[in-house]
């Protein structure tokens with residue numbers, strides 16, 4: 001192995017490549033534009049593939065958008081400083097201002113959001129988690145000081161002859177014989193124990209927020225999450241659209257401390273809430289969980305409860321944001337307001353790698369900037385590409401959002417038509433704008449033993465994807481955690497012909513599954 005030219009030796013995650021190849025989707029692409037990826041066949045002929053994966057949602061403007069490519073070239077030709085850390089960063093600042101202008105317009109708020117830039121989606125989520133914990137730590141410190149001040153005041157009151165209520169001893173879990181100092185000691189011990197609990201995060205079932213150490217604990221899929229559970233704070237996952245359950249889960253955690261208070265001429269002990277819940281993370285349209293749009297009612301329940309327990313709401317728009325839903329923020333369509341927003345994927349225009357965490361001024365702790373950083377965050381190149389991407393989305397009074405709605409509407413109508421012709425094969429079609437999902441029946445009770453075997457292995461979605469690629473030159477993948485749901489996330493440039501190409505292909509898959517024709521499904525025919 002002495003030449004980097006050697007292509008038959010594979011060391012960059014070769015196992016994954018093999019798994020994908022076994023489903024017939026291990027194709028190497030050599031060129032990309034708009035919604036098309038090209039590969040070369042054995043004769044060297046360039047073969048176009050309709051790409052509906054769209055960089056897992058990173059390509060709202062398509063592959064290699066000409067304006068962005070030209071801008072990137074200009075930036076490089078002009079010798080733009082890309083890495084000038086610890087100096088003013090006007091381009092990141094302009095991107096932050098533009099993000100604020102758009103968020104304000106869509107959410108109707110005027111409160112500024114400070115921007116912490118990062119490099120990937122999971123990193124933006126981790127910045128949100130860290131900031132929320134930083135804030136929680138400061139709020140806990142204020143609470144500790146307040147509790148201590150109350151104890152001092154109570155001690156002075158008792159010294160001045162004030163009575164200690166009998167109920168106070170019961171609340172502190174000590175007998176009256178322990179005396180007031182015994183009560184105080186018990187309260188301090190109990191509070192220290194309760195306040196030392198690890199923070200808890202909340203997220204809906206089906207959530208996906210990334211695969212780094214912290215964010216993976218907020219990703220519901222157990223295969224991704226459980227092996228790493230010992231590394232970070234945990235989340236409680238709440239069922240979606242079950243009114244009241246969220247409140248019950250929160251109450252179950254019993255996040256209260258004991259406060260020694262002087263009231264009505266008596267010293268007593270009362271329970272008061274403390275910020276155990278660090279943040280509630282929510283995707284307005286769950287992506288990897290199977291393209292599920294969160295209902296307005298659930299969004300409202302989350303907002304109301306989080307306000308009650310002073311828990312910030314982090315709206316993760318990494319996949320749904322940047323216009324894909326037909327609005328810049330999918331959350332704005334369901335009236336869900338975030339204390340934080342995370343954006344990534346299409347923010348880099350399909351060219352740069354960048355992400356951002358937006359934090360509402362009222363929650364923002366400026367000292368966070370002194371303890372959190374990343375070498376590549378806010379770099380001159382990515383920031384300018386992000387800014388140009390935002391400008392392209394906003395151009396012509398938001399034509400891109402209108403296009404996402406219109407093209408997405410046509411696509412959804414077509415998918416619903418196919419589903420109504422193949423209801424025995426396609427279980428559901430759902431989503432918003434250009435973030436759509438097609439869920440297949442799982443086939444575990446199929447007549448064909450071969451098909452049952454495919455279904456039981458959890459690979460049905462990948463086998464369908466392999467067929468669509470090899471027989472119809474269409475690239476789709478299942479979502480990460482809902483393996484029978486194909487995600488359809490093209491750019492706004494999707495044409496009517498491309499929609500028809502997908503219709504033909506899905507109808508063919510529908511017929512093969514209806515006929516239980518596994519041989520043709522796994523082959524190219």
Ligand code: PMP
Pocket residue numbers: 056120121122123125208209210211283287288316317318319320344345
């Ligand atoms: N949050 C959401 C909603 C996502 O869809 C994803 C990626 N699919 C992430 C976070 C993680 O982003 P990345 O892969 O860039 O780390």
